[in-house]
Amino acid sequence: MTGVGVASETDRRSLLRAYRENGDLAARDRLVEDFMPLISSLARRYAGRGEQLEDLQQVAALGLVKAIDRFDLDREVDLVTYIFPTVVGELKRHFRDRVWAVTVPRRLKELYQQLSRLVEDLSALKGRSPTISELAAAADVTEEEVVEALEAGRAFTARSLTTLHEGQDGDVELIDLLEDEERGYEAADNRELLAAGLKSLDERERRILQLRFVEGLTQSQIAADVGVSQMHVSRLLRQTLEKLEREIESP
Amino acid sequence: MSADRVMLTLPIEGYENVARLVSGGLASRLDFGFEAVDDLQLAIELVLRSLPGRSGSVDISLVDQGGSLTVVIGPVGSLSLEQRLQPLDGAGVELGRSLSRLVDSVEIAPGPTGPTAVLAKKLPARAR
Numbered sequence: 001m002t003g004v005g006v007a008s009e010t011d012r013r014s015l016l017r018a019y020r021e022n023g024d025l026a027a028r029d030r031l032v033e034d035f036m037p038l039i040s041s042l043a044r045r046y047a048g049r050g051e052q053l054e055d056l057q058q059v060a061a062l063g064l065v066k067a068i069d070r071f072d073l074d075r076e077v078d079l080v081t082y083i084f085p086t087v088v089g090e091l092k093r094h095f096r097d098r099v100w101a102v103t104v105p106r107r108l109k110e111l112y113q114q115l116s117r118l119v120e121d122l123s124a125l126k127g128r129s130p131t132i133s134e135l136a137a138a139a140d141v142t143e144e145e146v147v148e149a150l151e152a153g154r155a156f157t158a159r160s161l162t163t164l165h166e167g168q169d170g171d172v173e174l175i176d177l178l179e180d181e182e183r184g185y186e187a188a189d190n191r192e193l194l195a196a197g198l199k200s201l202d203e204r205e206r207r208i209l210q211l212r213f214v215e216g217l218t219q220s221q222i223a224a225d226v227g228v229s230q231m232h233v234s235r236l237l238r239q240t241l242e243k244l245e246r247e248i249e250s251p
Numbered sequence: 252m253s254a255d256r257v258m259l260t261l262p263i264e265g266y267e268n269v270a271r272l273v274s275g276g277l278a279s280r281l282d283f284g285f286e287a288v289d290d291l292q293l294a295i296e297l298v299l300r301s302l303p304g305r306s307g308s309v310d311i312s313l314v315d316q317g318g319s320l321t322v323v324i325g326p327v328g329s330l331s332l333e334q335r336l337q338p339l340d341g342a343g344v345e346l347g348r349s350l351s352r353l354v355d356s357v358e359i360a361p362g363p364t365g366p367t368a369v370l371a372k373k374l375p376a377r378a379r
Contacts (some may be wrong), residue, residue, distance in 0.1 A: 129286065130285050219286050241296060
């Protein structure tokens with residue numbers, strides 16, 4: 001296994017035990033740090049499929065923390081053999097939730113990716129959210145193309161896990177592309193997800209809604225708080241709204 | 252129709268993207284920032300998705316008021332700003348409170364065919 005830090009398995013178990021049994025957060029952080037090379041490596045493996053690397057690294061890190069929280073210390077397996085499929089499962093779940101929902105021309109997908117970066121760069125440069133005309137100038141396209149690409153980006157949205165599970169349309173091919181290593185733990189994770197369905201919002205979605213609608217933070221402030229891009233926050237807000245609607249329709 | 256007013260009539264169900272495109276296009280002409288455009292679109296979508304009953308059509312009027320953009324959506328039937336988004340914050344958060352995070356003012360006002368939701372978003376001072 002490549003990309004794992006310098007600690008031995010014994011060291012890692014000691015750190016995990018210190019975290020679990022004594023609530024030693026420094027031990028957990030040390031463990032996270034030790035696995036970060038692996039996390040970055042896995043995130044890079046899934047880059048180039050329409051998502052930004054920084055977002056994928058965030059997703060992978062979330063998977064790592066979940067794995068650390070769930071690993072059964074009584075099991076006679078290396079920690080890394082549990083972390084690896086859990087993180088891969090988290091990345092796959094991320095893609096399952098965010099496949100392009102409609103056919104979007106390649107030029108718009110590429111422009112959307114370009115705009116994602118420009119929003120971050122121009123926001124940092126100007127200290128405020130850039131206007132559509134500023135984005136258009138920076139990307140050397142028309143304002144209409146910017147609006148069109150931003151709308152196209154919203155097609156990069158939530159898709160029912162059940163639909164994908166049942167393989168009712170061709171987009172399941174994306175998942176086929178992502179199929180790889182160990183499946184045992186991941187299959188268990190997916191069963192849990194499917195059992196829960198989409199009726200409940202996950203922790204991050206709840207937090208983003210809470211920050212936006214209750215605490216009144218802006219998208220860029222939420223992005224900084226949660227550690228994802230502003231446009232990712234925008235997409236998550238919309239996806240969560242769609243879930244809210246489904247929840248209201250079928251209580 | 253004056254040049255600073257855009258009107259749409261849309262089926263309630265499944266046309267949120269059309270409302271987003273048009274409102275985004277108009278807001279960008281008024282030089283709103285990316286985030287303000289997104290908030291305005293989200294507010295419109297939140298109203299559309301909260302409408303009681305999912306059949307029929309709804310009118311959306313977008314008016315450049317010079318310094319602000321006003322969006323009138325209606326008829327909204329029994330839509331109430333007090334209704335709650337349940338999964339939020341335990342007991343739920345009021346729709347009106349959620350909308351007020353996205354736009355500068357929100358109210359339910361009478362319209363020609365029934366109650367309407369009126370949203371207003373101010374232009375940032377630098378753009379006026």
